[in-house]
Amino acid sequence: MDLARAVREALARLRAEPGVREVEVFAAFNRSLFTRLNYTSHIPCNGVEEPKSTEMAGLGVQAVFDGPDGRPLIGFGSEPSDLTQEGARRALAKARQAAVHDPEFRSLPRPAGAPRALAAYHDPRLMSVEDAELVEAGWKVITGGLRAFMASSRLGDLAPDEAGLKRLGLILGGDVSILQSRVAIASSAMPEPQADDCAFMSASATGMVEARDAKGSGWSITTRLEHFTDEAGAEAASNAVAAMDGERVPSGDYPVILGPQPVADLCNNLIVPSCQAGSFYSSSTPFLGRLGRVVAARGLSIYDHGAMPGLAGSRGITCEGLPTGRTDLIKDGVLVGLLSHWYDTQRLLHDPAAREKLGVDPAAAAAALAPRNGFRGDGGSGRTFESTPGTSASNVVVEGADPVSLADLAARVGNGLYVGRIWYTYPINGLRAGDFTCTVVGDSFIIRDGRIAAPLRANTIRINDNVTRLLGAVVGTTKDPRGTPLWAADEVVYAPAVAVSGVHVDAIAGFMEGLD
């Protein structure tokens, strides 16, 4: 399947069609392979629940047409499974039929001169995984977890025999995912086809000792098949054991160390959406009017980088054919940049209300709105040909100035909480208000006298706070960021643990203690 050739030939054909002023052809092939995992020691189960895949290839065509009154009309159409000129012609016909006059449309993406930084970075072996290998990958994670459970002396103390071990309600769930994505793009403005192949593999596992209400997580991300191990399952099982005999805490305000997963979750659901050009355009970001101003604690920096070799979210080009690269979002506490794609950048820079929305003159904001993040994401399943680009993050990196070890950070906190996993994190009163809520579902601990002292019982507290307050209350970070894949997300967040003062938590689900 030569996607570059397909878009080259399609472009040559479509440019010659009557009434076509500009045209862009995007070809994609995506295959997502999963093994869903479900092991339960106390309930009949499959272990590897669903070895499966979905795949699709096709062309997407966006074109600017001559309108009947001389105004340009812009339309998009796609055709699955047919990369020939006939498929391109059908896609163009759909685009022509659907074309509308959009006064905010300036042009199709134009190259800005920056060179492509990342090429030839995918593992060919990940592009050709066999059915048995897919199934084996799932069993590798399951058996890694089972071995960790069986090797645990704490579990051995609880269970006098193997039957007793089963009754502890040992659970291993999650998945192994392999994403294979190939794209090519060419346009009137960028007629030389650009192609980009990427693949990555992740495993995400949750372990439980359900009889002890203990939950632990494990995960791994790799861009090379030979680096895939059973670590996600083993880690999840070990963390579940470590979380046994958790304690409750009362409602109140606590200094909290947020582990990599909570930081990633907050980035995905609140911080990154707040830093997108589209949110400024629609006046729905808590950072409205604050470009160039302090929005977080000094020392905290967050950036997106789509061209870092070896990171799972890296891509050679965007789905607009523009080079990926680094976009600083928050630098030493100051909002300095936004994620954007070509259309959103153009219309925000020309928005009569741009100064009010951004907080600076749009002419001064152009560098902050570089369109490095135009992707055609499919909710974590690749780069689809069936839609026009939107803005999404790639590799989000969180850094603190003067990072310390976790032990030192806990010492700094004194008495508080370590939160390792959160769930159902939403901007509960709309994004602009910044209010959010989530529950703490596992991997969490109580910090007493500067040390991690005891597990925090899973599902017993809800965090109710505000993300702008949180960002301003950061008091430290650890070293060694960890990449965290997120459910149905296109980006991967590389974050350390981050300590925040005064996080409000509410105790919940007291009735579960006495549930018969």
Place this chain on the structure above:
Amino acid sequence: MPHGIETRLIETVTPMVRELVTQQARALADLHYADVRLEVSEGKFAGAENGEARTSGDDYAFALGIRVLAGRSMTAPGYFGRGLGAADVPHLARLLREGLLAAYRRAMANAEMKAEVKGKFGSLGDALADTRLHPIPIRQAVVPAVFEVDPRSVALDDMQRLTTDVSRRVAGVHASASYNYISTMTQLSRELFASSEGAVIDQSFALTQGMCYVVATGSDNSQEIYDVLGHQRGWEILTRGVAEPLIEFPPFPEFALAMAGDAVELAAAPALAAPAGEVPVVTDPHYNTLLSHEIVGHPVELDRGLKMETAYAGRSWLLRGLDDTQLGKRIASPLVSAFSDPSLPGYGHYAYDHEGTPARRVVHIDRGLFTGFMNSRQTAAVFGGDPNGHWKATDASLVPLVRMSSTVFAGGDREPADLIKEIDHGYFLVGHRTPSIAESRENFRITARKIYEIHRGQIGRLYRDGGIMADSRDFLMHVDGVGRDFRLYPIPNCGKGQPMQTRKLGNGGPTLRSRAIVTGGA
């Protein structure tokens, strides 16, 4: 412009699919079961933003999905899915066979490895079991779509005109209505299910939806409101509205303008300063649509109950183990009943699920007692009980999951206005906004579009950014009033599964009165 593929393709290929899944599949060694799903949809959409047209489209979609259960010493599943196009039709027989073989290879490899692991891990390996499907009646059926205006007949220009006009009118409601996005869609889809057991089910669905997203900007806040008007009917529901016993909507322009009016009113309203402690709360049917979804629908999905969703959407507090459940126990006040019923109209309506099970009503809460889960053939085989037809996928290429049909609180006999009049001090929540639910659905916080203070039985001041938070069982136990104003609403975006499947389904209920902690801003 004719589509490359039309829904009538399903009729043409049915014999081929039936032959594949019976003759060809059964010829594969150690294959115990196979099924094939094909889906074709023809649809149109239009989008407008801030009074200007933005996008439109008229297109088709075509996909296949195959499940195989196979194995020599043990039985295990394997799946294959693929999106298709017009260019694939001449080769469909080959593509189906390739997909069948891929699913078969995965099932066989899975079965072999399952048997190996079972043997290696002692008592922990004992839990690994054959994949079984509970028996169901095997049906051959054709179920037509219901509509007045055929989605295929609607002119794209007309759709764009209406959509853009609505956007323009919403933008003109007030200067503070600073942003809006309006979209409309109408489609006809046709699904074929065929199994090695002999089932052949051909179901068609019309679906039409109008979506309104509006941002109104106040002096120090932005109110973002989003909602849909939708039904499994044709374009007529947007132009004329819906006037059925259980579903009522005005025409789409009025629906969107009302939302814009709400957003403007809320942007000018004060933020709620939440009182301390639990107070009486009255929740309207639209709010209870999301409540029924989150604290009834999700915890009664049996795959969740059997821990299969532990890593994603979580578990259910209603089931700890096969012999340790809340079945037969009181989990709500005697005034509360709740059920799922695929025969109800709206987004949750269908006759057969995606493994050919005739779909039927299942009662979850009967006058306060927990009575049952929604399930699939596989989960029914593990837990017991007959399959009730709640295994659904959003696309034929994806593996189905246990999903709600229409999950609702049953109506009562009280006048909703009386539920308010009887309160000395409390709050009235109108319309749902954003949810967050604990991992086993044991606690929730759900914000409301509007929240009014009730003072001496009278509805008082309007506030923004309010909601309630409660433990689920406590809230249900404290219900002391159930209205007679039952309503069904569409939920357009329930997410579940890996990969994520965002499903349209139905929820609803009447006005309820209970107690909860009222929440405001942080």
